[in-house]
Amino acid sequence: HFKQAPMADQFDLECRDVVKKFDAFTAVDSISLTIPKGSFFSILGPSGCGKTTLLRMLAGFQAPTSGDILIKGSSVLGVPPNRRPVNMVFQHLALFPMMNVSENVAYGLKRRGADRATIEKKVIDTLARVGLPDSGPKQISQLSGGQKQRIAIARCLVLEPAVLLLDEPLGALDLKLREHMKVELKQLQHEIGTTFVYITHDQSEALVMSDQVAVMNAGRFEQVGAPQDLYYNPHTAFVAGFVGESNRWKGTVGMTHDDHIVINLPTGGAVLASRKTHPTLAEGQPVDVFVRPEAIAIDGQGKTDNAIAAKVDNVLFNGAASSVQVRDKATGHEMTVALPQTGVFANLKSGDLVNLTWGAEQTRCFVAAQ
Numbered sequence: 001h002f003k004q005a006p007m008a009d010q011f012d013l014e015c016r017d018v019v020k021k022f023d024a025f026t027a028v029d030s031i032s033l034t035i036p037k038g039s040f041f042s043i044l045g046p047s048g049c050g051k052t053t054l055l056r057m058l059a060g061f062q063a064p065t066s067g068d069i070l071i072k073g074s075s076v077l078g079v080p081p082n083r084r085p086v087n088m089v090f091q092h093l094a095l096f097p098m099m100n101v102s103e104n105v106a107y108g109l110k111r112r113g114a115d116r117a118t119i120e121k122k123v124i125d126t127l128a129r130v131g132l133p134d135s136g137p138k139q140i141s142q143l144s145g146g147q148k149q150r151i152a153i154a155r156c157l158v159l160e161p162a163v164l165l166l167d168e169p170l171g172a173l174d175l176k177l178r179e180h181m182k183v184e185l186k187q188l189q190h191e192i193g194t195t196f197v198y199i200t201h202d203q204s205e206a207l208v209m210s211d212q213v214a215v216m217n218a219g220r221f222e223q224v225g226a227p228q229d230l231y232y233n234p235h236t237a238f239v240a241g242f243v244g245e246s247n248r249w250k251g252t253v254g255m256t257h258d259d260h261i262v263i264n265l266p267t268g269g270a271v272l273a274s275r276k277t278h279p280t281l282a283e284g285q286p287v288d289v290f291v292r293p294e295a296i297a298i299d300g301q302g303k304t305d306n307a308i309a310a311k312v313d314n315v316l317f318n319g320a321a322s323s324v325q326v327r328d329k330a331t332g333h334e335m336t337v338a339l340p341q342t343g344v345f346a347n348l349k350s351g352d353l354v355n356l357t358w359g360a361e362q363t364r365c366f367v368a369a370q
């Protein structure tokens, strides 16, 4: 009996130790990843971290220096972009302004030499799938930003790719439309079931839309996980700082006790962390310390392992997501506290004195480079 590769085709896309060097500079540094069929996978990282380079290698516009890329279980090294079962949606969409919507969507099929009846049927089906069934005769200039977005996706989907690669496709839209399109894109992906690989530097886009997010930094993946994992259980200081908001300090591990650890701050004062969640921290280690704004209570009755007297600098009312900027009275350290929904702090104003408290288990520390 011959043995099949173990479930190779449960993944639409796989990278094995993919490296890309430009002369001496390593833009993508030994990336391995597997993307399950039908999932929404985002690659999230700051400008210059290597996201686009990685995506271009998946698309076939660039060849890896070493490593392998597999699509549906087979290596695609050496396969040109137009022969790979992937398509790419660019930030600037690259729709043809001289053609109407149907002609734009039909373009790839025509180039492949499909017959007229097939093209016509597929264009109609695809426009319906992206929710714009009647837009065929329209000119591109008659479409809204969000509609253009969907047509750009339709133009790729019509070719029935296994994987759709999206390069910051919301980048060019205004804020309100971006917010709307986040939800639309997620829903669209869910409905059509095509695997999406989405690159972005915007953490809220990645959190809202993705099944899995890879956080990328300096050519490497720092952590791959579901949005909730990354938010509640970051493995590195980079992930803790990049995903979601945090209050941050630099400190040094002081006394360690059975149940808690004292982190001394250079400005004086200290923060308590839980021993249980930081079993290996040792006295004298420099650490980056993170506490989420929503973990902190104002004049609250929760755990009081940490208590800071602070002065309110600003109250930023923004509906449900309101927050307060405060300043530690002893150290001058600026902090942000998320306001609870109850409205009890409706009268809070600049200059007020407040007590901030949080439990030691809400403090997250990472050993810092010396």
Ligand code: ATP
Pocket (backbone or CB within 6 Å): 022, 027, 045, 046, 047, 048, 049, 050, 051, 052, 053, 054, 201
């Ligand atoms: P952005 O969000 O700004 O597009 P990115 O994460 O997509 O950033 P890349 O475009 O992949 O980053 O670039 C990663 C690094 O590789 C950068 O330092 C860039 O200058 C470098 N780089 C990219 N393409 C080339 C190239 N053709 N030649 C030399 N260096 C390159």
